[in-house]
Amino acid sequence: MTAPHAISVHDIHKRYGDRDVLRGVSFDVPRGQVFALLGPNGAGKTTLIRILTTLIRADSGTAHVLGHDLAREAPRVRELISVTGQYASVDEELTGMENLVMIGRLLGRTKSAASERAGELLAEFGLTDAASRRVGHYSGGMRRRLDLAAGLIDSPPVIFLDEPTTGMDTRSRGALWDVVTRLAGQGKTVFLTTQYLEEADVLADRVAVLDAGAIVASGTAADLKRQVGSESIELVLDDGTTVREVTDGDPERVREVLNRLHHRGRVVRTFSVQAPTLDDAFLALTGHTTTDRKVS
Incomplete structure (x- = not known):
């Protein structure tokens, strides 16, 4: 068999x-x-x-x-x-x-x-x-x-x-x-x-x-x-910092992120909406990246 x-x-x-x-x-x-x-x-x-x-x-x-x-x-x-x-x-x-x-x-x-x-x-x-x-x-x-x-x-x-x-x-x-x-x-x-x-x-x-x-x-x-959501928003702030948050494709979630940064006095230089990557999935599943741990 x-x-x-x-x-x-x-x-x-x-x-x-x-x-x-x-x-x-x-x-x-x-x-x-x-x-x-x-x-x-x-x-x-x-x-x-x-x-x-x-x-x-x-x-x-x-x-x-x-x-x-x-x-x-x-x-x-x-x-x-x-x-x-x-x-x-x-x-x-x-x-x-x-x-x-x-x-x-x-x-x-x-x-x-x-x-x-x-x-x-x-x-x-x-x-x-x-x-x-x-x-x-x-x-x-x-x-x-x-x-x-x-x-x-x-x-x-x-x-x-x-x-x-x-x-x-x-x-x-x-x-x-x-x-x-x-x-x-x-x-x-x-x-x-x-x-x-x-x-x-x-x-x-x-x-x-x-x-x-x-x-x-x-x-x-x-x-x-798919376990980490359908989309995420990536924002580059005026000081060069990059912020990325899962949005699940919801326009209101994108608006909420932008408003929160605005109220904190942060200026968004650019932003883009992206599909999740395997990196996102790995981070969500394990809480760290593939290089966080030392060889043992």
Whole structure:
């Protein structure tokens, strides 16, 4: 029987010392979708990915990947997934081609088959021109793309990306977004953790917000945005201060905000009415931004 979900998580707990890192986390990821797990540093995102990729065990709860239980069928789960962490793991002394061929050989491919697959991936990730260059001379964005390519040698159906664009410039981030979009178009399931709300908004079919080890909201990005109202008003005051308040699209609410500022002697230089963003939703749900907490 085909598993109804690519990833299914139920009541996962993980504790380190006296700190509860994960507190009853539950969610499902449909097959062939991009799922984004949002949360600040220290929320538990990387710990959850390490559990789902069989690197560590949960203290309690259950999780399945394509119907296979992580606790009882870890070797089979590893055959179905690839993992790209926050830092590139390719060998800087080898060329891009040599890195991919080496991994292909380690996975049991013949030399010719490994070379053929490496060439396909270098082309798909826009790295053909750099195939014979040492990875130590690659840019950060190029290394991340090569790292992701390395995880796709065997074309697994489920791909985990743990904050894959951390530290990237805007251009490199956009290139990696294109790769994720292509993977989803090929029917892959992509599980993405990120602190970048725009990233989740652009890429994800579904989003879950993890805060202090617990899921506080889940749904589509549009679902989460609707939780904070339909519109907000943004005003720039004469001293350069920016004020933003939810209006729910009500003209009287806009008038009330303007009148209140007028009575306080504040002069409004400009104002605009805007639809809510995922940033607004995250702030409303958690009371802070994705960068408020320190890594722990």
